Amino acid sequence: MIRVSSLSGGYGGRMIVEDVSFTAGKGEFVGILGPNGSGKTTLMKLLTGMLSPSKGEALVAGRPVGGYKPRELAKIMAVLPQHTEQAFTFTVKETVSFGRYPYQKGLFRQMDQHDEDIVREAMEMTGIDRYAQQSVRNLSGGERQRVFLAQALAQQPEVLCLDEPTTFLDLKYQKDLLDTVKRLTRERGLTVISIFHDLNAAGQYCDQLLMMKDGRAFPKQTPDQALKKETIEDIYGITVSAVAQQSSPKPLIAFMPEAQEEREPVNVPFASLINKSGNTVTLHTERPFRMLSTASDGPGFSWSRRLSGSAAAGLICRTFDSVTIAVTAQHTVWVLISGRLSEQGFVRLLTAAAEARMQALSGRQAKGDIVICALQTGEAMDVPHAERAVRRGTAACVKAAEEGGIQR
Incomplete structure (x- = not known):
């Protein structure tokens, strides 16, 4: 035309x-x-x-x-x-x-x-x-x-x-x-x-x-x-x-607005903010966090102030070198970080958590999702150091959950 x-x-x-x-x-x-x-x-x-x-x-x-x-x-x-x-x-x-x-x-x-x-x-x-x-x-x-x-x-x-x-x-x-x-x-x-x-x-x-x-x-x-x-x-x-x-x-x-990045670290006590009520476990923070999830209904990057999941048989929550890891009996894994992560860092930690969970379960398939959360404040995280903490912490929490875990 x-x-x-x-x-x-x-x-x-x-x-x-x-x-x-x-x-x-x-x-x-x-x-x-x-x-x-x-x-x-x-x-x-x-x-x-x-x-x-x-x-x-x-x-x-x-x-x-x-x-x-x-x-x-x-x-x-x-x-x-x-x-x-x-x-x-x-x-x-x-x-x-x-x-x-x-x-x-x-x-x-x-x-x-x-x-x-x-x-x-x-x-x-x-x-x-x-x-x-x-x-x-x-x-x-x-x-x-x-x-x-x-x-x-x-x-x-x-x-x-x-x-x-x-x-x-x-x-x-x-x-x-x-x-x-x-x-x-x-x-x-x-x-x-x-x-x-x-x-x-x-x-x-x-x-x-x-x-x-x-x-x-x-x-x-x-x-x-x-x-x-x-x-x-x-x-x-x-x-x-x-x-x-x-x-x-x-x-x-x-x-994007003119960059005014927060360089001061913000330490959020993730472990004390996780609550279990009935069969549901939730995390709610005042500050929004960026997350990368494997969830089928919302995979990929997003921002939120809240996480929730099923924890009918209990929850393990521990901190390893400033990385907080929570694992349910269904083997859902939350990795919670107060620092700043690049997109590559998110992916590396997600991969590390998935591999550590698989090893802890001796190759058995897990039902739960894996979620990596970071507040994106302060200096950039040392990704190799965080990756080692995630591997060690995920494996320990999954094994504890397999052994009966701690009811919260």
Whole structure:
């Protein structure tokens, strides 16, 4: 539907967008990302014919966008700006009906039944049909944005261009609007080009991402390829973390505050905080700890203040060289550390605990999980030293649990 080749343009002789090329096919949702001043809005104006290119071309349905008459282009392409002011007290239905203007003929340009049906369908698709006779000015910002999305859909476009459509919307309205747009790409084959500031929203909804920096575009990529930590840090000039999701290859991006690490160690008396009540053992701390778990319902890294598990037949809890280890009769192992661990350190201690438990059980399979917890304060732990303590402590606690253990 859209083919952009070596597109360049700007204002007053100043080039803002330079040599951008990409395509967007039928039913494809393409997000444009980049910092302020990277050329996103200028590129959108070049794509929609609001700005003439200095070089290259943007083809829509095989024709240069500048070669269409306004009403011709409006039948193929609709544009939803970041926010639209409504100066007059038109009703919702009247506002949506303006989307049928390119199709109306004659001196008075009145709508026929076909137009009425399309307007009603557009309102139903965007969930605003119940507001049909209300003034647009009486609606909330999120509801109003859906009205203008319905107006754009009433044009029955093949291409929909969005300029930061979720700015100023709360989370529910953001999700509602993006869910509607995404559904239309699947059900109607609508091609969508949208500018985003929210990296995570773009990553979750877009099929492809076009990353921009200083007026130039990186090659179009899928979200899992484009939203790499190194790429984001290069484009935006900030430190971020990329968090993998269990249900999707698309990462979640979080920016990191200026480093103010706690270098003073915080000693938490883990052993005294472990409580057994009935058949359940719990640990609750005031400070959150990072943990790596083998649990099938939540493996991987996470943060928490609480651990819980089954301890029907008792619990062993001992401290070995500042590493606290708790083992239940079901051979669940908690390794509790007040210091700071790297991700590699977490993995090494998890492996050490698993191997020590296996040896203590003479190769028998254990039912319980292994959890490594660290407060991430103070200096980095001496991992080899901690690893030796974990091996020795896990083996001793598992053997004690096998021998009957200590009831707590």
